[in-house]
Amino acid sequence: MPAALEAVNVVKRYPRVTALDGVSLRVDEGEFFGLLGPNGAGKTTLISIVAGLTRATSGGASVLGHDVVTDYREARRRIGVVPQELVFDPFFSVRETLRFQSGYFGLTHNDDWIDEVMANLDLTAKADANMRTLSGGMKRRVLVAQALVHRPPVIVLDEPTAGVDVELRQGLWAFIRRLNRDGHTIVLTTHYLEEAQQLCARIGMLRGGRLIALDSTQALLARLADVQVTLRLRGELPAALRARAVEQGDGRWRLRVDSAAEVEGVLAACREAGSPIDEVEVGHADLEDVFVQMMGADREKVAA
Amino acid sequence: MSRADAAADGRRPGEGRGQVAATGELGPRPSVGFRTLLAKEVLRFWKVSFQTVAAPVLTGVLYLLVFGHVLEDRVEVFPGVGYTAFLIPGLVMMSLLQNAFANSSSSLIQSKITGNLVFVLLPPISNGEFFTAYVAGAMIRGIVVGLGVFAVTAWFAPPPVRAPLWIGVFALLGAALLGVLGLIAGIVSEKFDQLAAFQNFVIMPATFLSGVFYSVHGLPPFWQSVSHLNPFFYMIDGFRYGFFAVSDASPWLSLAVVLAALAAASTIALAMLARGYKIRS
Numbered sequence: 138m139p140a141a142l143e144a145v146n147v148v149k150r151y152p153r154v155t156a157l158d159g160v161s162l163r164v165d166e167g168e169f170f171g172l173l174g175p176n177g178a179g180k181t182t183l184i185s186i187v188a189g190l191t192r193a194t195s196g197g198a199s200v201l202g203h204d205v206v207t208d209y210r211e212a213r214r215r216i217g218v219v220p221q222e223l224v225f226d227p228f229f230s231v232r233e234t235l236r237f238q239s240g241y242f243g244l245t246h247n248d249d250w251i252d253e254v255m256a257n258l259d260l261t262a263k264a265d266a267n268m269r270t271l272s273g274g275m276k277r278r279v280l281v282a283q284a285l286v287h288r289p290p291v292i293v294l295d296e297p298t299a300g301v302d303v304e305l306r307q308g309l310w311a312f313i314r315r316l317n318r319d320g321h322t323i324v325l326t327t328h329y330l331e332e333a334q335q336l337c338a339r340i341g342m343l344r345g346g347r348l349i350a351l352d353s354t355q356a357l358l359a360r361l362a363d364v365q366v367t368l369r370l371r372g373e374l375p376a377a378l379r380a381r382a383v384e385q386g387d388g389r390w391r392l393r394v395d396s397a398a399e400v401e402g403v404l405a406a407c408r409e410a411g412s413p414i415d416e417v418e419v420g421h422a423d424l425e426d427v428f429v430q431m432m433g434a435d436r437e438k439v440a441a
Numbered sequence: 442m443s444r445a446d447a448a449a450d451g452r453r454p455g456e457g458r459g460q461v462a463a464t465g466e467l468g469p470r471p472s473v474g475f476r477t478l479l480a481k482e483v484l485r486f487w488k489v490s491f492q493t494v495a496a497p498v499l500t501g502v503l504y505l506l507v508f509g510h511v512l513e514d515r516v517e518v519f520p521g522v523g524y525t526a527f528l529i530p531g532l533v534m535m536s537l538l539q540n541a542f543a544n545s546s547s548s549l550i551q552s553k554i555t556g557n558l559v560f561v562l563l564p565p566i567s568n569g570e571f572f573t574a575y576v577a578g579a580m581i582r583g584i585v586v587g588l589g590v591f592a593v594t595a596w597f598a599p600p601p602v603r604a605p606l607w608i609g610v611f612a613l614l615g616a617a618l619l620g621v622l623g624l625i626a627g628i629v630s631e632k633f634d635q636l637a638a639f640q641n642f643v644i645m646p647a648t649f650l651s652g653v654f655y656s657v658h659g660l661p662p663f664w665q666s667v668s669h670l671n672p673f674f675y676m677i678d679g680f681r682y683g684f685f686a687v688s689d690a691s692p693w694l695s696l697a698v699v700l701a702a703l704a705a706a707s708t709i710a711l712a713m714l715a716r717g718y719k720i721r722s
Contacts (some may be wrong), residue, residue: 188563189562189563189721190559190562190563190721191721191722192717192721192722209565210565210567211565213563213564213565214565218563220556220559222556224555224556224557224559224560225555225557226552226555226557226560227555228484228485228488228489229484233484237477237480237481237560238560238564239477240473240474240476240477240478240480241474241477241478241560241561241563241564241566242474242564242565243472243473243474243565244473245473283560287564
């Protein structure tokens with residue numbers, strides 16, 4: 138079975154920067170995949186290459202087995218991309234925009250589906266409004282609708298919730314989740330790590346044009362000790378605990394422990410050191426911790 | 442058929458609504474993608490036709506009123522042809538050429554700058570379809586404006602129509618050439634002022650110095666030979682031949698020059714698109 142998306146050793150060099158430095162990645166059909174990384178990591182460049190918007194310097198990419206350069210028609214028919222920038226054509230209404238987009242994909246008589254997509258994205262009331270008159274959130278919805286007019290089996294969303302209010306974000310995710318359940322492959326980039334943790338079953342992390350982590354969300358979280366303790370102390374943190382603690386300010390310390398049983402030992406050490414504990418909070422590591430650790434670890438490696 | 446294939450064919454997994462039409466290379470029947478892009482290009486200028494059609498028609502009429510009035514009694518370019526009648530085909534062709542150029546170039550640069558070109562780059566539209574749709578859209582705008590200028594100016598001094606076939610041939614080829622040049626300018630330019638420079642320093646001088654307002658026979662020999670290096674001269678001269686059956690150059694020579702220029706410009710534009718130059722960089 139061909140991969141929904143596949144990138145093989147993709148390199149993209151610009152005159153002054155190397156945006157992608159040999160990225161290989163495979164996303165299977167039906168996956169909900171997250172692509173994470175700081176700004177400038179190469180996420181958008183990778184998406185642009187897969188979507189045929191940018192040509193790779195070397196290496197190749199395919200969508201459901203169709204090469205994005207040599208077999209671009211078949212590849213592009215199978216992928217829908219929601220671009221990061223809030224772009225629109227100011228000459229047309231929402232419905233005209235969606236009809237044109239259908240036509241570009243070779244579809245005629247697509248109004249039933251256009252109506253359904255608009256209804257799902259709460260755009261029906263704005264169907265005949267000019268794009269210029271829409272709010273940012275509404276324009277974002279139209280971008281999502283445009284990516285779906287040709288019912289692509291693979292849907293790529295590049296920062297779809299940047300600058301979007303909570304209500305739309307939740308509505309959008311409910312809709313995308315449903316598409317995923319219906320069999321669509323979803324690839325997502327986002328700055329909201331909480332979103333990625335909730336939605337994506339597998340995650341790839343890019344940094345400086347390289348893929349530095351690629352694993353299931355569960356496995357990534359398990360890489361970190363799965364329990365975190367946050368303490369507020371009136372005194373000093375015992376020296377023995379310093380190595381695995383991060384100071385949070387205001388007398389707060391965050392420690393990683395391997396199991397809940399170990400929490401007892403930490404508390405005892407503080408009491409013995411004569412540092413009364415004002416607050417204790419026990420929680421699980423989240424994707425943000427993993428992300429910070431991955432990006433930091435890689436930086437150390439580069440520095441070394 | 443897998444679920445993915447069903448969806449790719451325009452159907453949602455497990456459902457059969459929506460129709461997909463053949464989207465092959467530009468064959469005997471233009472693809473839906475091409476036709477949609479062309480329709481978008483035409484609707485784009487038509488929605489603001491006051492600015493894109495009415496304004497250039499008014500400009501053409503103003504030229505005719507001013508130059509025609511001042512020069513009517515002083516200049517007889519060809520025997521038996523009054524200056525105003527002589528001027529009309531030149532103005533029609535100048536408006537047609539400038540508007541064809543303006544359409545493809547401004548459409549492309551606007552889409553590039555606002556970023557909405559991505560909507561045309563994501564779908565399975567070939568370079569040939571992209572090229573043809575933008576050029577055809579430019580031709581339609583140029584010809585609509587040309588017809589408008591003709592309809593209004595001919596009312597003042599109806600010129601004869603001696604060889605209508607040449608009129609049609611040069612109108613179509615001139616519009617196509619300027620549409621292609623507009624496409625190239627739109628691809629190369631990254632900002633509006635770069636495009637404006639192309640328009641002000643290349644297109645405007647070339648159209649003005651091509652014999653719109655005079656016969657190059659009236660020029661000193663040096664400027665006559667300079668004019669003969671300007672492809673715009675041949676477009677306007679050939680177009681004018683269709684009205685008066687008299688011209689500075691043979692219409693066959695003009696046809697050859699315009700076809701060669703069109704072929705050269707199209708080759709450059711298509712090569713840029715094939716390389717993804719500044720569009721799929």
